[in-house]
Structure formats: C-alpha cells, structure tokens
Amino acid sequence: MHGEGLHASGEEGGDEEMNKELFPIIYDDLYQQAAAVLREINPCKIRRASDGSVSCFESRKYGVQDGDLCCGGCKHLGVKGCRVEALACKVWLCHAVKQTKAGQRAMEALEAIAAKALQQRIPLLYRGTKEECLKVMR
Numbered sequence: 001m002h003g004e005g006l007h008a009s010g011e012e013g014g015d016e017e018m019n020k021e022l023f024p025i026i027y028d029d030l031y032q033q034a035a036a037v038l039r040e041i042n043p044c045k046i047r048r049a050s051d052g053s054v055s056c057f058e059s060r061k062y063g064v065q066d067g068d069l070c071c072g073g074c075k076h077l078g079v080k081g082c083r084v085e086a087l088a089c090k091v092w093l094c095h096a097v098k099q100t101k102a103g104q105r106a107m108e109a110l111e112a113i114a115a116k117a118l119q120q121r122i123p124l125l126y127r128g129t130k131e132e133c134l135k136v137m138r
C-alpha cells in the first residue's frame with residue numbers, strides 16, 4: 001500500500017557505470033524518497049477500519065472493494081500492508097487519485113524519482129522486489 005515526507009533527492013543525471021554493489025543503496029534511497037513523498041502529501045488517504053478492512057481515496061469514491069485496491073491479489077500484500085520494497089509500486093498512483101490536486105503534486109515528485117531510477121538503469125518492475133529488479137538489471 002502507499003503511504004509517507006519529502007526529503008533531499010540524490011545526484012542528478014545518469015551513471016552508465018553504476019556498480020551493481022551500489023544498486024541496493026541507490027534503490028533504497030529512491031524508495032525512501034518516494035515513501036517520503038507519499039507520507040508528506042498522503043494522496044491515497046488509506047484508512048483501516050476497526051473491522052480490519054482497508055479503504056483508500058479510490059475505494060471510498062468509487063465503492064471499490066477492499067481486495068480490489070491497487071495491491072489486491074499481490075503475493076507481497078500482508079495483513080499490515082506491503083511486505084517488500086517495491087520501488088515501481090511506490091512511484092505509481094491510480095488514475096482516480098491522479099485527478100486530485102494532492103495526486104498531481106505527488107505524481108510530479110514521484111515521476112522525478114522514477115526518472116532518476118531509469119537514469120541509473122534500475123528496472124521498475126511493478127510488484128517486483130529489489131532482488132527481482134537486481135536480477136533483471138543489465
């Protein structure tokens with residue numbers, strides 16, 4: 001699930017020679033930046049009800065059921081939310097929330113983070129873990 005305050009970005013520009021040993025450090029940094037954007041702007045407004053059900057902006061607006069939220073059906077989804085660090089998911093927002101002012105603001109910052117990842121040749125695998133991204137990195 002999405003959720004989390006803006007903090008300083010990394011170096012601008014690509015690095016064709018990035019050593020794979022640096023990959024986890026850069027990946028983690030970008031993930032934390034994206035998490036911070038979501039924490040600061042909170043576009044999804046995720047809430048957990050007393051019965052344990054989870055809702056977000058989209059589900060409350062369109063009546064989407066709990067299991068059909070953007071993480072629905074994902075093998076990485078646990079009772080407390082996402083159990084992995086999936087950068088591609090962290091820089092993604094659904095169409096509904098992107099129509100809101102908060103969503104647009106968040107998306108601008110998230111797109112900049114996604115662009116930095118791609119400059120660093122980090123694959124953005126939707127529902128992919130850091131380890132899976134490293135495996136397919138060229």
Ligand code: SF4
Nearest residue numbers: 044056058070094097
């Ligand atoms: S991206 Fe959309 S569906 Fe996913 S948690 Fe945010 S508001 Fe809900």
Ligand code: SF4
Nearest residue numbers: 071074082086089127
């Ligand atoms: S990896 Fe799965 S549970 Fe985690 S944010 Fe992506 S869709 Fe949601």
